[in-house]
Amino acid sequence: MTIGSQLAWDDTVLPFQLDRSDIRGRVARLDGVLDQVLKQHAYPPQIEALVAETALLTALIGQAIKLRWKLSLQVRGKGPARLIATDYYGPSEDGQPARIRAYASFDKDRLDPHADPFSQIGEGYLAVLIDQGEGNVPYSGITPIAGGSLSACAETYFAQSEQLPTRFAVTFGRSQTPGQPLHWRAGGVMLQHMPKASPFVAQGAATGEGGLLTHADILSGDEGENWNRANLLLDTVEEMELIGPSVQPTDLLVRLFHEEQPRVFDAQPVRFGCSCSEEKVRNSLSIYSAKDIAHMTTPEGIVTADCQFCGAHYELDPATVGFEAEKSPDA
Template identity: 35%
Template sequence: MSTADIFAESGHDDLLLPFQVDPFGLRGRMVRLNSAAHTILDRHGYPEPVSKLLGEVMTITVCLAGALKYEGVFSLQIKGDGPIRTMVADFTSDGHLRGYAAFDEDAVKQAAENGEATVPRMIGGGYIAFTVDQGTDTERYQGIVPLAGQTLAECTHEYFRQSEQLETGINVAVRKDEFGIWRAGALMLQRMPLDGGEAPEPGKARTVHDMDAYEDAWRTAMVMLSSASPDEIAGTRVAPDRLLFRLFHENGIRAYPAQPVMERCRCSKDRVESVLTSLSDEEIRDMTVDGLVFVVCEFCKSRWEYDEAGMEKLRAGTDN
């Protein structure tokens, strides 16, 4: 069975599904990244611990982007002083996802041999940055927090605790299935402040009973969120709507239209040439190897090369 056949049969790949758990308006997103995650991770051919962590970064990126209203690009970047130096993923409002990692292969191998692939072991100390870029005419928003936790899910919790002051739960799963296909998914729930929730009813005084119910609903939702298995979250045997119903139907759940997610890079020949024409002569000389200037996209591995004559024409502003 081919990779294309596997994805065609699954029927539940590559989506961002918003939902709400009643009666206290707990807001959530479910993400499945199967063909998109596999395409990106298989293309790079990273060591398995790196691929798994990058899969988590991409899945969390889509989850967080789903909570925002924006037109542009939402990106998540992790910088560390460990074997994995950088991981980047971004997701556009059109549903386009990409990601890459930079790392020391020998150090990754040694760290993986010495224990579990945790954030401290693989990434070390550093920070996680979330950025919303809506274009040149708008101000970029960025939130930065130190890496704090054994997993990227724990680091995400810490970001929301420090920067957004929102209680957040997230269950992330990234794995290879029996066919060697990368599967990724996540469930995220956030508890909105009581003033923005659906209970108590408007105009009614809040009572101790109201607050007890508010806390109980959150605790129950977190237990149910944690109960979802990696196969349920990232696999294809259980459809997303059926999983959400199993977890939250006793409280009442409403799902909203799903957004398709697709692997797609934003690099282009025009963008590459725009960068090259902005560089100084010295910078161009530093990039030249055996008479050629090479440019390789870190995200999709597309490659462009220019010889001396091609660079002269480009920098002179004439057509190639």
């Protein structure tokens, strides 16, 4: 494979369907997007790994949802990794790329450099938030941190909240192409059973960790056999097939699922993108009085704000912000 054909699949999400099994899925590869997300901050390795996994899950899930505006994942914990937040903005027009941004909040002094990144979250939850834009009521759902990985948490969320059997196989880490600098790269596959007519199909007691639902509580008979077969095939995937440059996603699907009759659809490009703006900063400050704004004003006589996602820096005239602003921003 040439470098050109390799790069053609970087920063894309490829939707597919397994016609024999009634299962849909996504293959994602993040390269430049992940590098841009992480280079905004000097995160420790454990936090970088958590952000990388969450960003990859966000790309896979975001593309699987009929999204008009934004999907957000938030991982909140009581451990050193306090918050991992990601946003996926659906394309504004057909053929346009989706956009991803992410950031983390953590307690550096409490991080264990020898511990597994997932263990740094501690007790907490994974939240999925879907905002379809103005005029629509945002949706949110949560699932506890459990199962040993963020991918397992996401699988539990779909089983518990949506009653959709879902499986993720992901890998991520620092990679180096000959002649190129070391950089972050991630790849993964998402499988999801087609929705049933009724969302309330689970029967009997839940068998998952902490009394939560699993795919076995939702599927039975031929559907259960189809799901198990597809998962066994996915279990054979190798890390280098997910993340490496030598196997195109279309070839990967044939390798894994050729007997399941895979059918691919148009790939979705993904780019790094932030929605911050001076106008949004001003809107966020509009609830404050002139006295509050005075407390926020620096010795240099300006109000400053920094975007946690992209690092953009804003400097505002204090007389133009707050609900008691003395003059307009354009003055």
